[in-house]
Amino acid sequence: MAAPDVDLQTSLRPSAPELPDPPDRLRLGHRTFPRTQPLVMAIVNRTRDSFYDAGATFDLGPALERVAAVAADGADIVDIGGVKAGPGDVVDEAEEIRRVTGMVAAVRASHPELVVSVDTWRSSVAREACRAGADLLNDVWAGHDPELAGVAAEFDVALVCAHTGGLAPRTGPFRTGYDDLLGDVVGGVVGLARTALAAGVASDSIVLDPAHDFGKNTWQSLEVTRRLDELTGLGWPVLVSVSNKDFVGETLDLPLDQRREGTLAATAVCAWHGAQIHRVHDVAGTRRVVDFVAAVRGDQPPARTVRGLA
Structure with a gap:
């Protein structure tokens, strides 16, 4: 008897915790969006040592x-950050609150x-930001502070809910390895989502x-x-955040200030695969890319259609 067709990679992947049916x-x-509407998130860094703009908006x-x-x-x-994601200046909670809440x-x-x-x-920063009027908590460090989800609920x-492979805040990866990268990504973020739901x-x-x-x-970033x-x-x-990142620079062997085209290409691929929110530095270019991809996908109509009709 012939062996049945088996996707070995899928069969070996650990099953992710289940989530309820996704929302529509x-x-x-204070804002509600259709699930097919592409959204552009602009990066605004209140830091002196941000990797891209070197403190231009501190x-x-x-x-x-x-x-x-x-x-x-x-x-x-707009995504407001008061601490550089990677290693850099020490910023305590009081200083992060000062940088973020007034903004x-x-x-x-x-x-x-x-x-x-x-x-x-x-x-603690999240709570003060919410009191000041924040709508969204962008926890890029994968629930490192277990109380943050409770603040979002409150x-x-x-x-x-992000995937870091267990990396501690403000540290960089070193010789990372996964038996199945996407299985780890899916399992990690779904687990965090379940924790968030349980928190309210x-x-x-x-x-x-x-x-x-x-x-x-x-x-691994290319595989993602x-x-x-x-x-x-x-x-x-x-949400995807690919803007000017190292995987773009290393793939094309380009310095930080020459990664725009690679960033937009990665953005287009992610948009085609269904990413809804795009966290970026170049808002105008990204807006055009994701709107075009949305039209190709059939998620929204072209802005103007006169060719062959007049």
Whole structure:
């Protein structure tokens, strides 16, 4: 008897914890979006040592100017961070709160149409940010602070559940290895989502993030991009953050200031695979890319159609 066809990789993959049926909408604080609507999240760093802009928006004035510019370029969300993701200056909780909360309040007052996200792994910072008006907690460090999900539930805001492969905050990967990378990604973020649901976070306010480069080398970030449909296929909203990252630079052997085309190519692949939120530096370029991909996918109509009709 012939052996049955078996996908060995799939058969060996550990099964992820189950989630309830995915929601048919995405609610980020005061805004609700259809699941087919691509969203652009603009990065605004209140740090002196950010890897990309080298502190250009550390001061409040330039940071607010950046928000006004990205809103004009088509951003739906602004992601405010007070601590560099990688190794760098020591920033305690009090200083992170100082950098973030005033900015959140100012953006909420000046741009009520924008979703305000805060990039933090600390529940104390998250609580003060929510009091200031944040709609979304972008926890890129995979639930390192177990109380953060409870803060999201307390204030009825959205929460990002990310995969880092067990990496501690502000550390870099070293000789990372996975028996099945996407199995680990899916299992990790689904487990965090279940924890969030148990803490009381609303099911329509949970976002999954494979976290390119976090706990991953370049080969692994490329694999996450190539196989992203295995995560989006769960039906839950997925955020990707590929903008100018090292896997883009290493793949093309380009320095930080020459990674725009590679970033947009990675963005297009992720959008085709169904990622809904795109965290970026280049808002205008990303807006065009994700809107075009959405039209190709049939998720939204072209902005104008006159060719062959007039």
